[in-house]
Amino acid sequence: MSTLQSQKPKRTVTVIPGDGVGPECIRAAQRLVEAAGASVVWEECEAGAGVFRKGIASGVPQETIESIRRTRVVLKGPLETPVGYGEKSANVTLRKLFETYGNIRPVRELPGVTTPYSGRGIDLVVVRENVEDLYAGIEHMQTPGVAQCLKLISAKGCEKIVRLAFELARAEGRKRVHCATKSNIMKLTEGQLKRTFEQVSREYPDIEAQHIIIDNCAHQLVKRPEQFDVIVTTNMNGDIISDLTSALIGGLGFAPSANIGNEVAIFEAVHGSAPKYAGKNVINPTAVILSAVLMLRHLGEFEAAACIEHAILVTLEEGKVRTGDVVGYDRGATTTAYTEAVLANLGRKSERYRVRDYKPIRLPQVSTEPAVVRPHKRRVVGVDVFVEATLTPEALGRGLETLVSDLPVKLKMVSNRGTKVYPPTGAITDCVDHWRCRFVLRDEAGELGDALIFQLLQRIATQYRWMHIEKLQEFDDIRGFTMAQGED
Numbered sequence: 001m002s003t004l005q006s007q008k009p010k011r012t013v014t015v016i017p018g019d020g021v022g023p024e025c026i027r028a029a030q031r032l033v034e035a036a037g038a039s040v041v042w043e044e045c046e047a048g049a050g051v052f053r054k055g056i057a058s059g060v061p062q063e064t065i066e067s068i069r070r071t072r073v074v075l076k077g078p079l080e081t082p083v084g085y086g087e088k089s090a091n092v093t094l095r096k097l098f099e100t101y102g103n104i105r106p107v108r109e110l111p112g113v114t115t116p117y118s119g120r121g122i123d124l125v126v127v128r129e130n131v132e133d134l135y136a137g138i139e140h141m142q143t144p145g146v147a148q149c150l151k152l153i154s155a156k157g158c159e160k161i162v163r164l165a166f167e168l169a170r171a172e173g174r175k176r177v178h179c180a181t182k183s184n185i186m187k188l189t190e191g192q193l194k195r196t197f198e199q200v201s202r203e204y205p206d207i208e209a210q211h212i213i214i215d216n217c218a219h220q221l222v223k224r225p226e227q228f229d230v231i232v233t234t235n236m237n238g239d240i241i242s243d244l245t246s247a248l249i250g251g252l253g254f255a256p257s258a259n260i261g262n263e264v265a266i267f268e269a270v271h272g273s274a275p276k277y278a279g280k281n282v283i284n285p286t287a288v289i290l291s292a293v294l295m296l297r298h299l300g301e302f303e304a305a306a307c308i309e310h311a312i313l314v315t316l317e318e319g320k321v322r323t324g325d326v327v328g329y330d331r332g333a334t335t336t337a338y339t340e341a342v343l344a345n346l347g348r349k350s351e352r353y354r355v356r357d358y359k360p361i362r363l364p365q366v367s368t369e370p371a372v373v374r375p376h377k378r379r380v381v382g383v384d385v386f387v388e389a390t391l392t393p394e395a396l397g398r399g400l401e402t403l404v405s406d407l408p409v410k411l412k413m414v415s416n417r418g419t420k421v422y423p424p425t426g427a428i429t430d431c432v433d434h435w436r437c438r439f440v441l442r443d444e445a446g447e448l449g450d451a452l453i454f455q456l457l458q459r460i461a462t463q464y465r466w467m468h469i470e471k472l473q474e475f476d477d478i479r480g481f482t483m484a485q486g487e488d
Helices: 003-007 022-035 048-053 062-071 090-097 155-170 190-203 214-223 235-248 285-299 302-318 334-345 393-401 448-462
Strands: 011-016 042-043 073-076 100-110 121-131 137-141 146-149 176-181 208-213 230-233 256-260 265-269 379-386 410-417 419-423 434-441 467-473
Touching: 003 214, 011 022, 011 062, 022 042, 022 073, 022 285, 022 302, 022 334, 042 062, 048 121, 062 073, 062 090, 073 285, 090 265, 100 155, 100 235, 100 285, 121 155, 121 235, 137 379, 155 176, 155 190, 155 230, 176 190, 176 214, 176 235, 190 208, 190 230, 208 214, 214 230, 214 235, 230 235, 265 285, 285 302, 302 334, 379 410, 379 448, 393 410, 393 419, 393 434, 393 448, 448 467
Parallel strands: 011 042, 011 073, 073 265, 121 230, 176 208, 176 230
Antiparallel strands: 100 121, 100 256, 137 146, 256 265, 379 434, 379 467, 410 419, 410 434
């Protein structure tokens, strides 16, 4: 321990041991953090299975929330939601409570961990938006047989995650950021991230910026992963490809993560609680230890972080002590033995594998106001009314046209699962009982007001069951809605 480190004020960190193998992994990480001389003290708290069983539906007690509000930094083990308890994941609860909007998942080739990609020099980071997208968890049964999940992508959320990706690249001396989206299909939601990326990238001329379609990104990660440096993407895309990248370098036992917010940061391994291995002293703690390394860098403890990372590299490179996920659980080293080996190697450096020269990440500063996009003008040009009916498209379309024949609106089209089915186009569509009925003003220059929408809904309700509506809006003369397949 350096004299400078010993003089630093101690920083309190909330530690949540977690469920299953969590406590074993967390204790290993704590021992290394302490042995490396980091100026950290622990405040242990509870979350997860035991809390759910006490009847706390979120899995996170108030005492834990208060601790995190004080400390602003969390090191946690995996949490589980026992069957029959709670409705929401405690992990998701923590991320949302403290707006940890960025999930950072670094992966790099590790010595002594043989994979089909060994020798390729994989060293990349997935930066995943962490609180929006389909994982907002807003779902509804629209009809008894049709479910809906809302994909919410905000301009503010996109700006924060894109800036975080570029700032991380700068802090780690990386030269390229890929933005991976499905904007060729979801032009408004996934397209929001692409457009934001293109705008923000102009502020980072020192970093190469490239857009890539997410399915091609997955393809390229398997084909030539060494081409990637930083990948920024939306929540569900990031969830999928970050697990893919972990597999490239040896699996989830080596996959750390950081959940970063402007106020709170939560550090955890990617893997789950692995209950079948709990208490057996056989789990690989590397992912949790490397998560603690990310935590130390967040706290500015760069010397201690590098010391631990070097020790892990030396331990893996020597190959004398390897855990069961690498060599088989019948002959792998215990969690304790592996931890002791890393502890013994503190102060040593690998001759072949380097540790990056990390700098503090400058977190994005985005307006705290609810709205950050203010159009000069806006206009409601129509309305989509979603109707449940067991009719043919022709019968439903003609019936709706008759209902509104004396109103200032007309039926433009009816679609089923995104494909226009009325007026008929000749397409062969297997229809369900969930119909999108698009109404527009007969006078194209006008605006559709709420009073007319209410009148329209009352008229429709006399004959059909409707479940929700969406206003069709234009912002600054740009259409804010998509067209159905086959719609003119």
